[in-house]
Amino acid sequence: MDVVLPGALREYAKGAGTVQGKGRTLAAVLADLDARFPGLRQRVLEDTGAIRQYVNVFLNGDHVEEPDPARVRVKDGDTVHILPSVAGG
Amino acid sequence: MTTIPKGSTVVMVGTRKGLYVFHAKDRARWRLAGRYFEGVPVHNARYDPLEGMAYAAVNSFQFGPIVHRSKTLTKWTRPKSGPAYPKKSGWSVAKVWNVIGGGPAEPGVLYAGVEPAGLFRSEDDGDSWRQVAGLTRHPTRPKWQPGNGGLCLHTILPDPKDAKRMVVGISAVAVFRTDDGGDTWKPMNDGMSARWFPDRKPRDVGYCPHKLARDAEDPSVLYQQHHWGVFRWEEGRGRWIDVSRGLPSSFGFGLAPGSQGGTAFVVPLTSDGDRTTPGEMAVYRTKTAGRAWQRLTTGLPRPAHLTVLREGVASDGLDPVGVYVGTEQGQVFATRDGGDRWDVVADNLAPVMSVTASPFP
Numbered sequence: 001m002d003v004v005l006p007g008a009l010r011e012y013a014k015g016a017g018t019v020q021g022k023g024r025t026l027a028a029v030l031a032d033l034d035a036r037f038p039g040l041r042q043r044v045l046e047d048t049g050a051i052r053q054y055v056n057v058f059l060n061g062d063h064v065e066e067p068d069p070a071r072v073r074v075k076d077g078d079t080v081h082i083l084p085s086v087a088g089g
Numbered sequence: 090m091t092t093i094p095k096g097s098t099v100v101m102v103g104t105r106k107g108l109y110v111f112h113a114k115d116r117a118r119w120r121l122a123g124r125y126f127e128g129v130p131v132h133n134a135r136y137d138p139l140e141g142m143a144y145a146a147v148n149s150f151q152f153g154p155i156v157h158r159s160k161t162l163t164k165w166t167r168p169k170s171g172p173a174y175p176k177k178s179g180w181s182v183a184k185v186w187n188v189i190g191g192g193p194a195e196p197g198v199l200y201a202g203v204e205p206a207g208l209f210r211s212e213d214d215g216d217s218w219r220q221v222a223g224l225t226r227h228p229t230r231p232k233w234q235p236g237n238g239g240l241c242l243h244t245i246l247p248d249p250k251d252a253k254r255m256v257v258g259i260s261a262v263a264v265f266r267t268d269d270g271g272d273t274w275k276p277m278n279d280g281m282s283a284r285w286f287p288d289r290k291p292r293d294v295g296y297c298p299h300k301l302a303r304d305a306e307d308p309s310v311l312y313q314q315h316h317w318g319v320f321r322w323e324e325g326r327g328r329w330i331d332v333s334r335g336l337p338s339s340f341g342f343g344l345a346p347g348s349q350g351g352t353a354f355v356v357p358l359t360s361d362g363d364r365t366t367p368g369e370m371a372v373y374r375t376k377t378a379g380r381a382w383q384r385l386t387t388g389l390p391r392p393a394h395l396t397v398l399r400e401g402v403a404s405d406g407l408d409p410v411g412v413y414v415g416t417e418q419g420q421v422f423a424t425r426d427g428g429d430r431w432d433v434v435a436d437n438l439a440p441v442m443s444v445t446a447s448p449f450p
Contacts, residue, residue, distance in 0.1 A: 047181035054151040
């Protein structure tokens, strides 16, 4: 499946904006990416394993409300977008 | 790409919107080497001459904290990971507040103080980290509450002569010490101000150390800028001595040691209700370990209502000592003669959170 990375994290994938991920859950996909791009998962997930508070994940255009990525099912052909929230100052 | 000449003094300025690196061979004609991590808060950055490496605590609001490193200070390397609590702890590292090397007693070791308060240790330049669990699991932890800036471990003082000894400061909690390499920690609060406790009786935690530093010649002597008071630790007496007399205010954040014994610098702020300098920018210096203070203003602005945060005062360890003060208003002031005269290193920066200075041999 396609995983679209935000600008701030593309350095982990040598500048690539879209990478391929594998897995049946969002957690598995992030683990798969982390194996190839070490450190990427820690930028998306808290130490507790939840999606970071100010990171938004979209699955096929729908915002993922579930904070536990292990409970988010994905399949081949899906598109995952990882975006920073519009917050801060 | 800019190359910082060897033999320079480097000043690293962490701001809410990135890191600025300045350098000068004469500590007078400062040049900007570059701005890094644009737009991202850098809570602390320092060059460690012993390791030949600089470290920067870069705290992305969205993507979390990472300690970057650089040998040149102009090209930065992202590590493989940042400090992280175990998943089962229920905590997540929100920010890295301070990063410092283990010093002469622990070469090759890097420490990070984080929020929520904890101490992490790395032996591979920040690629991997291990929490110092003895502190994380301190029996007083259920009573730790955050201060205005967060529950942060902001000061780490390795003992330069003994790898098993260290002192740390945690905002709104206490000063702690270990004498066994971090397995166990004891609060180090005797003599600290307790005026806000309802009964004013000493407690084990609930104090608010703002910044700590070791004396340049006798590392067993410590200086502390507390929420209420400036203190000196006397190891023989096992307590803090209030040395605030002579200062216009006992409130402030930043503190730095001089290069000679008994010397320290603070920047008093008006009060904890008005956290700005009291009408003028003034740095206060002691050469007698706090027994007397000198007001230093030559070259500093007046009138001025500026804010200097806990990491906003630094010294370079040279003789005569250079002292550097950064403000939330975006200025960096510096002296190269021990404080008698001050100049402006930079103005109109993003709000300054941290200043460090070091020889770049």
